[in-house]
Amino acid sequence: MAKIADIYFKVDPWKIVEKGFDPAYARVSESVFSLANETMGVRGSFDEGGSVDSLRGFYVNGVYDIENLNKSYRGIVDHTHFMIPAADWLRTQITLDGEKLDLGKVSFRDFERTLDMREGTLTRSFVWKTASGKEVRLTFLRFLDMIRRERAYQRITLEALNFTGEIALSCGLSFDTLHEGYKKCFWTDTRTETKPGKIEMQSRTTLSGQEVYAAVALGEAGESADACGEKTADINMTLLLRQGQARHIDKKAVLLFNGKTGEALWSDGAAALAETQRVSLDDALKAQREYWDAWWATSDIQIEASDGEDMEAVAAEQQGIRFCSFQLAQTYNGGSKRHNIGAKGMTGEAYNGHAFWDTESCCLPFYLFTNPQAARDLLLFRYNTLPRALERAGMLDCKGACYPIATLNGEEGCALWQHASLQLQPSTAVAYGIWHYVHLTRDEAFLWEYGAEMLLQIARFLFSRAAKSGKSGKYGFYGVMGPDEFHMMVNNNAYTNYMGKRSLAYAAETLIRMRALKPEAFAALSEKTALLPEEIAAWQDMADNMYIPCGENGLIEQHDGYFDLPHTEISEIPVSEFPLYEHWSYDRIYRTDMIKQPDVLMILYLYNSSFSEEVKRTNYDFYQPRTIHESSLSPAIHSILAAEIGNMDDAVRFFGYATRLDLDNYNRNTREGLHITSIAMAWANIVYGFAGLRGDTQTLRFAPRLPARWKKLGFSVLYRARVIRIDMETAGTFFRLVKGEALPVDVYGKNYTLTDELFVPAI
Amino acid sequence: MAKIADIYFKVDPWKIVEKGFDPAYARVSESVFSLANETMGVRGSFDEGGSVDSLRGFYVNGVYDIENLNKSYRGIVDHTHFMIPAADWLRTQITLDGEKLDLGKVSFRDFERTLDMREGTLTRSFVWKTASGKEVRLTFLRFLDMIRRERAYQRITLEALNFTGEIALSCGLSFDTLHEGYKKCFWTDTRTETKPGKIEMQSRTTLSGQEVYAAVALGEAGESADACGEKTADINMTLLLRQGQARHIDKKAVLLFNGKTGEALWSDGAAALAETQRVSLDDALKAQREYWDAWWATSDIQIEASDGEDMEAVAAEQQGIRFCSFQLAQTYNGGSKRHNIGAKGMTGEAYNGHAFWDTESCCLPFYLFTNPQAARDLLLFRYNTLPRALERAGMLDCKGACYPIATLNGEEGCALWQHASLQLQPSTAVAYGIWHYVHLTRDEAFLWEYGAEMLLQIARFLFSRAAKSGKSGKYGFYGVMGPDEFHMMVNNNAYTNYMGKRSLAYAAETLIRMRALKPEAFAALSEKTALLPEEIAAWQDMADNMYIPCGENGLIEQHDGYFDLPHTEISEIPVSEFPLYEHWSYDRIYRTDMIKQPDVLMILYLYNSSFSEEVKRTNYDFYQPRTIHESSLSPAIHSILAAEIGNMDDAVRFFGYATRLDLDNYNRNTREGLHITSIAMAWANIVYGFAGLRGDTQTLRFAPRLPARWKKLGFSVLYRARVIRIDMETAGTFFRLVKGEALPVDVYGKNYTLTDELFVPAI
DSSP: OOOOOOOOSBOOSSEEEEESOOGGGHHHHHHHTOEEOSSEEEOOOOTTOOSSOOOOOEEETTOEEEEEOOOOSTTSOSEEEEEOOOOBOOOEEEEETTEEOOTTTSEEEEEEEEEETTTTEEEEEEEEEOTTSOEEEEEEEEEEOSSSTTEEEEEEEEEESSOOEEEEEEEEEESOOOBTTTTBOOEEEEEEEEETTEEEEEEEESSSOOEEEEEEEESSOOSEEEOOSSSEEEEEEEEEEOTTOEEEEEEEEEEEOSSOOHHHHHHHHHHHHHHHHTSOHHHHHHHHHHHHHHHHHHHOEEEEEOTTSOHHHHHHHHHHHHHHHHHHHHHOOSSOSSOOOOTTTTSOSGGGGOBOTHIIIIIHHHHHHHOHHHHHHHHHHHHHTHHHHHHHHHHTTOOSOOOOSSBSSSSOOOOOHHHHTTOOHHHHHHHHHHHHHHHHHOOHHHIIIIIHHHHHHHHHHHHHHOEEOTTTOOEEOOSBOOSOTTOOSBSSOHHHHHHHHHHHHHHHHHHHHHHHHOHHHHHHHHHHHTOOHHHHHHHHHHHHTBOOOBOTTSOBOSSTTGGGSOOOOGGGSOGGGOSHHHHSOGGGGGSSSOBSSOSHHHHHHHTGGGSOHHHHHHHHHHHGGGBOOOSTTHHHHHHHHHHHTTOHHHHHHHTTTTTTTTTTTTTSOGGGOOOHHHHHHHHHIIIIIISOOBOSSSSEEEOOOOOTTEEEEEEEEEETTEEEEEEEETTEEEEEEEESSOEEEEETTEEEEEOSSOBOOOO | OOOOOOOOSBOOSSEEEEESOOGGGHHHHHHHTOEEOSSEEEOOOOTTOOSSOOOOOEEETTOEEEEEOOOOSTTSOSEEEEEOOOOBOOOEEEEETTEEOOTTTSEEEEEEEEEETTTTEEEEEEEEEOTTSOEEEEEEEEEEOSSSTTEEEEEEEEEESSOOEEEEEEEEEESOOOBTTTTBOOEEEEEEEEETTEEEEEEEESSSOOEEEEEEEESSOOSEEEOOSSSEEEEEEEEEEOTTOEEEEEEEEEEEOSSOOHHHHHHHHHHHHHHHHTSOHHHHHHHHHHHHHHHHHHHOEEEEEOTTSOHHHHHHHHHHHHHHHHHHHHHOOSSOSSOOOOTTTTSOSGGGGOBOTHIIIIIHHHHHHHOHHHHHHHHHHHHHTHHHHHHHHHHTTOOSOOOOSSBSSSSOOOOOHHHHTTOOHHHHHHHHHHHHHHHHHOOHHHIIIIIHHHHHHHHHHHHHHOEEOTTTOOEEOOSBOOSOTTOOSBSSOHHHHHHHHHHHHHHHHHHHHHHHHOHHHHHHHHHHHTOOHHHHHHHHHHHHTBOOOBOTTSOBOSSTTGGGSOOOOGGGSOGGGOSHHHHSOGGGGGSSSOBSSOSHHHHHHHTGGGSOHHHHHHHHHHHGGGBOOOSTTHHHHHHHHHHHTTOHHHHHHHTTTTTTTTTTTTTSOGGGOOOHHHHHHHHHIIIIIISOOBOSSSSEEEOOOOOTTEEEEEEEEEETTEEEEEEEETTEEEEEEEESSOEEEEETTEEEEEOSSOBOOOO
C-alpha cells in the first residue's frame, strides 16, 4: 500500500487532542471532532463560524431532500435523495471592542481542542487578544445527549485575563446552512418565534416535505431576540467580565424530527424544550459520563506495547481503536428502525448520508458482539424498507426484492447505473446479515416474523436475475459488478455467484423449516407473497447448480476471464495518482487485473468455515498483490485473513490503517467526513484478526495470535446473554465468563467450556 | 425481424405523396418531407405553424450550442454540443374573415403534400373553408438552392374559389424557435432591421457564440414590417383575391453562417440578400431542376418487377431507393470540409445533429462510387478535427488521436461514457475510410498530405489503448464496446481487435512507403509528430500479434466469453417491447447472447476479400439468428452477406427495410427525423448486395444476383474517372463503360475488360 499516515493529532489513550490550530487541517479536524448520538450529528465546526475553511455541518438522522434527475433509461433512477444540513444550534457571535471573533482573522494563542471519548464531549479553548490589547480566554464545550437524543448542549466560558469590561455575545439558531455540493439551502417556510432567552423555529425541506423543529434556550434572557433573517434568529446580550473571573453561558438545544408536521410537531417540540430547560447542563453531563462509562465497560479494547517496542506507536493504535469504537457507537446504537449507518455517518455530506452494503458486511459483526439489539434494529431497517426493494426489483425487470446500493430511506439513491443496477451485493448482504444475526443470537422469532419474508423476496430477485450459461448449463449472474468495483459488467463474479448460492439455499432451507415448525405463519407468508411451492424447489436447484469458478488448486477465478486480463504492477503506481478515480481516466481503471478491494477474499471472510486454510492461503497469496485498497475496508479484511493463514507480517502491515484511517487521514479525504463503516472494520481487525474469533460454526471459535509488538490485548464480547472477557498476553490468552451460563467454545481447534473461572487454553 | 411497415404515403416512382392529412402522422410526415442542401435543412413543418403536433425545424449545418455538464470522472465529457433550430424563414400567418389559418382548427379539404425528388421541391395544397363559408385554395412551395446554398425559396399561391375579397397575409422571419429537448431558445442578442418588403436579422448562440445572418425579401412591399417581438418580425399585407384567379407571393431567404460575426457577417449577408433578390424564383427553380437532372443521371437506381410479381411492392421499393439516394445527396454532397453527416442529417434534433462512425462505415461507399470528391471532403473533416481527437486521447490517458463517437465539431459530444470511452470504432473507421478512399481513387496525394498523419495518430492511440493478455501474451483491447452495443466492457471484441490490427498495419505500411517514396514529407511529418522509428516497428509487431478469437471451424467469437452467455430467443420478444432501450431495464439488454447489430459480420463486410465464403457462411449462420437489428443499419449488412453466400431468401427478406425505413416508419421513430446514415445502406444493399460489387481487391469485382421478383436492376457507378453502367436483367447482366478508359473487372470470379461496348458475362 502506497498510502501513508498524515500525523496531526496528539496521542492520548482516551482523547483526541489538537494543540494549536493549523488552518490547512481545518476540515480534517472538523471531521475528526464530529459528535453524534444516532439521532443527530455535528461536525467540529467552530461555534462562531468565521472565515476559516469549513464544512459547517449539523445533521438530523433521516432528514434529506430530493433532486429530480433527467429521464434516462429504464432501471436508472430518475431522482435521488441526500442528507442536508439541518438547524445550526451552535450559532454564536462574540464582539469585543468592536472586533468580531473570527479565528481566521483575529490574534489568538493556546488553542486546544479535545474530544473526550469517556464522556462524549468536545472542548475548545484559546486566548483571544484583541487589537486593543485585551485578552479573553474562551472555552467552548458541546455534547449531544446519548439518552434523550433530541437534546444538545453548548457551554461558552469567558474569562477576561487582563481587563474588566463588557463583551457582546449573541447566541442564535438558524436554518440557513447551505448544502455544500448543491450550494443551496433546502429549508423553506420557516416559522420563527422568539421569547426572552429562547428561540423556536420549525422548517420544511423543499421536495421531501420533511419538517424539523429546532429550539435553543439560554439560562439568561439577553437583551433582545430578533429574527435577524428569514431563517436566523439571535439572542443578543452584553456581559460584564471581571478580570480573572470566568463566567459561562449555557445553551440547551432541541432538534425534533418525529415524522409529524405543522402544529403537532411544534407542540411536541415546545414540550421537549420545556423539559430540557428543567435539566441543568451539569446534570446532563453527569448522565452522559455514566452512559459512556457503562458502554466502555463492555466494548473497550485495550492494548499494551511489548517491552522494547515503540510505545508511542502502540499508544496511537490504542487511541485509534477507541476512536473507531466511539464513532461507531455514536453513529448507531440501535433504538431506531428508521435509520441505518451512512458511509460517513453524520460527519459530512459526501456519499449523501447514504448507507451501503457495508452495514451488513462490515458493521454488523461489531454490533452482533457488543449490542445485538442494535444489530436486530439494523435488520429491521431492511424489513421496513422491503416495499421499496420490491419496487426497485420491478424497475430492473426482476421479481422479488432488490436492496439499494445507496440509501437513506430504502429507495435506490445511486444515480450511477453501473453501481445501482449491477451490484447485487446489497441484497445478498441482507440475506447474509439475517443468517448471521439468527445464527449468533438464536432469535428465531425474528426469522419467522421478518427474516423469512425478506429471504423469500431476495431469493426471488436472485432467481429472476440469474441465468444459465449457454455452454455449461450452470447458473450464474451475468453483467454484474462484484465488491471489486474495478470490474463491471462481468459474468460469473465468484462473490456474486457464491453469495447468491448461499442466499438461495438459506431462503429455501428457512422456508422449509418454517413450513414444518410454524405452519400458520408459513401459510400467512405464502398468502401474502403468493409463494408457490415450486419456487422453493427452484431456488434450491439453482443453489445446487450455481457455477463457482474454482480450479483444482483451490484458486477461485474472480470472474469469467479474470485470469486472462493484462497485469498492472500496482507497486509501480505513483502515490500522486491516488485516488485513482480522480487521476485516471474512468475507463482505464477497469481494464486490468488490478482489484479495488477484496472480492474472492470477501467470500473467505464471510463464509470462513466453508473453506480450508489451504484455499485461503492460495487465494490470499494470489489476490493480495493485485489489490490496491481503494476501498478503506480492504486492508482490515486482508489483515484478518493474513492472521488466519499465519502471515503475521501482512496481518500487522495491514492493521493500523483502518484503526487510524481518519485520525491520520490515510486516504487524504477525511476532510469530507469520517469513514464510519470502514472504521467498523478496525474492531473486526482486532477481534477477528488477532483474537481469531469466528462465529460461523455452531461453536464460537477463537485462535488468538498476539502480534509481537503487543504484550497485552484485552476485550469483551457479548454472546447469547453472556459477557466473555478475553485477555491475550504473551504468556497465553485468559478467558473468563463475566456474565452468563457456561459456554462451550473452540480455541485453536479444541473444545473447552467457558465458566466464570479464568482459564488459559494450550496453544 | 419483428419490425413491420407502417404504410402511409402513396407510391410513386419520383414523388413522395401524402393525400389527405392525418394528424397522427404529422411528425412522421414532417420528417419525411424534409429538405436540405448540405448547408441548411428544413423539416416539412407547416409554413403557417398552428396547433398541429410539430417539431418545427430549421437547421443550419454546423450551428450548435453547448451544455455544461456536472463534473464527473476523468475522461467523461464535461460539456456537450448539439444542433439547435436556426432562423424560421417560412414564418407565415394568413387570416380571412377574422379566422386564422391553423390546420389543427379550421375546416379544409383536398390536402395534398408532395416531395418531388426530380427537382427537390416540397409542395402542399389544400382548400380552406372558413366558418363564414369562403373557400380559398392555398398552395405552398418551398425549395433550398442546391448551388447557392445560402438561399431558400417559398411561394404561397392563393386562389379564392367562391368569392372576391381581401385576405390578410403576414410573411415573417424569426429566431425564436425552441429546441425541443431543452425547451429553450438558444439565440440571443438578435439584431433586426426591417425595410419595405424585407427583414434582416442576425443572432448569436448563447454559449458557442456562433452568429447567423438571416433575411427574407418579398416581391412586394407589404403595408408594414414591424419587429413584433425581440426575435421575430413580420411583413403584413392585405391581398385582394378575385374569384377564380390565383395569385402568389414569392419569398426569398438567405441564411448565412460563414464563421464571421458582427458587422462583417451582416455586410456579407446584406450582399448575399441583394444578389438573391436579383434572381426570380422561377429561374432558381429551373436551375434546381437541372441540378437534380444531372445528379440522377449518374446516381439513379432503377428496378422493375418481374411478370407476375407484386408490381406495387416493387414500385414501393423503387420509390424507397430513390428517397434514400435523394436524402443522402441533399444532406451531404461535398464542398464543405467543416461538415459531416449527422445520424439524422438536418431532419430533427434527435442525436443532436451528431455524426457517428456511420460516416466511414456506412455512407462512404455511396460517395466513393457516386461522388468521390465528397468522400474526400468527409475525410478532410476528420483531418480538420484531428487536434480535437488528440485532445480526446489525452483525456482518456492515451496517446495519439481518438476520434469521437458523436460530434458536430470534432469534440466528443457523447455524454454517455460507456459509448464515448469504450467504443474505438470511430478511430478505426477513419483509418479504414482513408484506406478505402485511397485504394479506390489512387489519390496518394491525399494520403501523403493528410492520411498519413491521421493514420500515425490513430495507430498511436490504438497502441496505447491495447494491452497484453496476462495468459496468452497476445495483444488485445480490454474494456471496450464493439459495434454490437449490447455488450460493453468486453475484452478482445473481435471487431475492435481486427480493425485495430488492420489499422496498425496500414499505418505502419503507409509510413514505411512514405519514408521511401516521399522522404521530405515523411521527415516533416516525423518532426511535426515527434515520431520515433521504433514506433512503426512496434505497431507492426502489435498488428502481427493481435489476438483474433477464431476457432478452427472459422467461427469467430464476438468477444471473450461470448459463447458462454445465456441465450435469448429473440423471436420470442413481443413487438410491443421494441425499441428495447425504451422497454427493458438498461442493464438487462447487456446480459445475453442477443446482438444489437453486426459485429463479427461487420468485419466480413468491410474486409470482404480477406475471408472465405465458408467463413462468411459459418459466421452468418451463427450470428444472424442472434441479431435483433436495433440499429437500422443492421438489416442491409445482413442482406449483403446473405446474397454473397447465396442465401437469397435472407437477402430479399432483409432488403427493403433500409430502403423504406423511414417511408414506412419501421422503427416507429421517424417522427424524430430521418435515419440519414442508415438509409445510406439502402444504396449499398443493392450495389454490394444484388450486384455483388466489391472494391477491396485490386480489381473491381461484381457478382450480380438478381432477386426473382425483379426483372431489371440498373445503376451506374463512378470509378477512377469512369462511369460504369450496369443493367441486371433476367437474361444476364449488361455492363458498359459510359465514360473513361477500358477497365479490367472481375465478374463471378473471371477477368474481363470493360469498354464502351455492351457485354454480358457468363454466370
